[in-house]
Amino acid sequence: MGRIHTLGVVAVFAALGACSHLSLKSEPVEASAPAVMPGQVEPIHAAAITRDQAVFWVSSNGCTSKQDVTPMVQRRGGEVVITLRRLEEDRCTRPLRDGVQLQWSFDELGLRPGSSVTVQNPYQLPPQG
Structure with a gap:
């Protein structure tokens, strides 16, 4: 039992080590204020x-709406x-169970077709109806 426990601890530390990154650059890093959105x-x-x-x-x-x-x-x-x-709050009183679909072309977004994109919004389950 002690051997299995030791192997488990080693595996956890190995996994944690793979998740970390250490930068050894000696150049100063400039801090910039976050952009106001x-x-x-x-x-x-x-x-x-x-x-x-x-x-x-x-x-x-x-x-x-898209606007x-x-x-x-x-x-x-x-x-x-x-x-x-969201720029404007939706103050209507008829909630849509599935929400609304909004789409933008890459041209509208200023992107080249096939660009790799990451979405940085929190995920929220639709309300249960």
Whole structure:
């Protein structure tokens, strides 16, 4: 039993070691203030990225449209990150069980077809109806 316990501990430390990264650069790192972005980060129910489209499903009280949400596109090194931000609150009183689908072409987002994209929004289950 002691041998199995020891092997388990070694496996955990090996896994943790693989998750960490240590940078040994001696150059100073400049801190920059975070960019101010409009609206609030929008939780999403789902997202699908195709070769030239970004499709999202978000909550709606019955009045959410594409104009109420904006995709913020950031380039971080060689990576493209999209964050949906809600500009206008949906004050209607007819919640849509499945939310609403919003989509943008890569052309609208200023991206080349086939670009690799990461979505940086929290995931939220649709409300149970």
